[in-house]
Amino acid sequence: MFHTILFYSFAFVMFGAAIGVVFSRNPVHSVMFLVLTFFQAAVLWLLAEAEFLAIVLVLVYVGAVMVLFLFVVMMLEVNIEAAKRGLTRFAPLGIGIALLMVIQLIQLIWLRSQGFAGTDGFAATPEGYSNTKALGAVLYTEHVYAFEIAAVILLLAIVAAITLTMRKRPGIKTQDIAKQVAVRAKDRVRIVKMESEERQ
């Protein structure tokens, strides 16, 4: 009962925030609504006892991805009128995707009602069960190849993005820190011994 109330209140806020992402006029507000949506999704996962996934969602999406997103959005000079025209232009596409997802959801619910997939509710976890440990055990044994290949693809994407955007301009001045540290006084200052001059 208590659980259900919690679920619906968080789901309601999440729904509102998701609407806010689409309809707020200011792109920074949109990003903040998206952050709120992620947060609510994490809470819903916590209610489903998927604590590892929930915390990682906050850590990766809210803590890192959305911060960079916010960065980019703040730097852009966004033309609100153009964005609003885009909303009506892309509306059919959006509605189409939404319809597709609704159909899938209905299929899932129908399958469950037929008793094909899953059980109602989550199986009670045994005492001392750790979500994180269970995930780690599967990821590093059964799915180790998929896991490592995904990691390598991500690394490749990072390297590729950097090589694509990095331009080596000639004549640019940079500091070589090692050289700066290794410098000694006699490399910079020349002390000249000379006779003091006679007063004229």
Place this chain on the structure above:
Amino acid sequence: MLDFLASLIPVFVMDLWNALPPLVQYLSTTVFKILLVTIAIILIVAFSTYFERKVIGRMQARVGPNRVGPLGLGQPFADVIKLLIKEVLVPSQSSNFLFVIAPLLSLIPALATWAVIPLNDWYVIADINAGLLYVLALTSIGVYGVILAGWATNSKYALLGAMRSAAQIVAYEIAMGFALVGVLMASGSLNIGDIVRAQNGGFSQWFLIPLLPLFVVYWISGVAETNRAPFDVAEGESEIVAGFHVEYSGVAFALFFLAEYANMVLISTLTAIFFLGGWASPFEGWTFLNDIVWLAWLSAGGLHWLFIKMCIFMYTFFWFRATFPRYRYDQIMRLGWKIFIPVTIIWIAVEGAMAWFQVGPWSGLGA
């Protein structure tokens, strides 16, 4: 101790308490625990501002605050009252709502992280298995307060400060996360209580020794995460006035101040927990200490040891501020990306190899 305290409570109060439904009992004890921790942190923050001014004063051959109350101990309260009665100005052309919630967004994660931090063997608000991840997740969302404050103010200086601070925090977070991977490998658990228990048995068991490079990286990254000197380019008084909080005044400014110091207390406590054995005593097993009545607390673990360790780190925060000149921005980035991250990755590999070959202090770890 607990039994003694329980015996002080009159019987009818206990009867009344037992008559309450379990949900109400649970909620009220949790709220009480949260209040206790929050009030303690706010008091620590208040007195650490006093402590900072005294320490830096002494280092610069001054006296520091000494006018309000005995030894100037009333100074923090005088400051709070002054800030409370000042007007909060909201700049025109600013984004009002974000301007107001930005200080809250930087303060709340700093306080919420304490939910999983054990203060001694039994006092922890939420003893969750993924405690370490929770700490990482919450410290990573503190950056929103800074970015939004900078943007919502609608001022070039504030935006520059926010950008600097955000880039710096995102960069150092990675090194911090990797350093914690080392701690996780050594203790074999994400539960913070278990991490402390893995370091029981005197200071030779602390992770400080096998994980020394990670400790250095974590501590310096922690200083950078809190935007404190020598990494305080986000404020940069000499070039961008005060950075992201340039337009904040009164209570809103006080909240930013509170958040900064709460983060310092948090990072100090976390470093003590991850590398210095948290509440565990460094002299555990020195049985002759138990025979002397007034020294018995030295060998017993408890809140007092966590507090002492936290104070040491808080002191070094102030020491850094009095000693070091401000880093140049490109050098901050270089230190974070090109030095700290490689160091942590190499040390994790070393730790893994040593644990595999059962060499050195790692032989019993990670089993």
